[in-house]
Amino acid sequence: MALIPLIQPPIMKLLTTKKEREVEMKQLRTVSKTEKIIFPIVVFIIVALLIPDAASLIGFLMLGNLFKECGVTDRLSDTAQNALTNIVTIMLGVTVGATANGQDFIQLKTILIVVLGLVAFSFSTAGGVLFGKVLYVITGGKINPLIGSAGVSAVPMAARVSQVEGRKYNPTNFLLMHAMGPNVAGVIGSAVAAGFMLLMFNN
Numbered sequence: 001m002a003l004i005p006l007i008q009p010p011i012m013k014l015l016t017t018k019k020e021r022e023v024e025m026k027q028l029r030t031v032s033k034t035e036k037i038i039f040p041i042v043v044f045i046i047v048a049l050l051i052p053d054a055a056s057l058i059g060f061l062m063l064g065n066l067f068k069e070c071g072v073t074d075r076l077s078d079t080a081q082n083a084l085t086n087i088v089t090i091m092l093g094v095t096v097g098a099t100a101n102g103q104d105f106i107q108l109k110t111i112l113i114v115v116l117g118l119v120a121f122s123f124s125t126a127g128g129v130l131f132g133k134v135l136y137v138i139t140g141g142k143i144n145p146l147i148g149s150a151g152v153s154a155v156p157m158a159a160r161v162s163q164v165e166g167r168k169y170n171p172t173n174f175l176l177m178h179a180m181g182p183n184v185a186g187v188i189g190s191a192v193a194a195g196f197m198l199l200m201f202n203n
Contacts, residue, residue: 001154007118008125008149008161015129016145020136021169023144025178036069047192053202054195061191124152128182150179153190159183 013021040062048055067077132148146166150158162179 001121001157003118004121004152004154004157005161005164007121008158009165011122011125012129012146012149012161012165015126016133018169020133020145021166022173023136023141024170024173025142025144025147025175028177033069033071037066040065040069043188047188047195051192051195051199053198054192057191057194058188061187121152121154124186125149128152144173144175144178147175147179147182151182151186151189153183153186155183155187156180158186 044055044059044062047058064077064080067073067080128148128151129145130148131151132143132145135143135148136145144166146162150162152158159176159179163174163176166173166175
């Protein structure tokens, strides 16, 4: 994920025209509080019914959204966003680092896994940009294809790359919030795909 700012820009430039990269998207409509509360509940129910193995992943993601948007759990929301996240990150880093053996880690298999990840990100970026081009045509040039690259589940890195690249070709462009849509969709899609893989391997 750290290599996203290096991987994505060349692909984005290769697959789009200057005119497409300069498209300025209009301000998003205001989303009501009711919509913000209903969204995580509906997403969790649908995913839990379709792929139960992904329920825990999606459940925690949507619970965080619900904490933030419901307006009555400010203390829980603040803890989840800051203290709890920092504690989990530190514990995860320490445990992974403590159990990582140099002889086991520095192998050809490890390098191949990293390369496979880079290839996956490259294909995901290309697919997102190409789908963005389709939407550009369908909407008559109202959607900037660069936001399609944010469909990879690197939040918010990929959305920032879309913003930076868009500003290079049109200084008035503000694509960050538009790009966060496909960015979050990529996270949800990744969690669903992980649940589906668990389901397949368990069978």
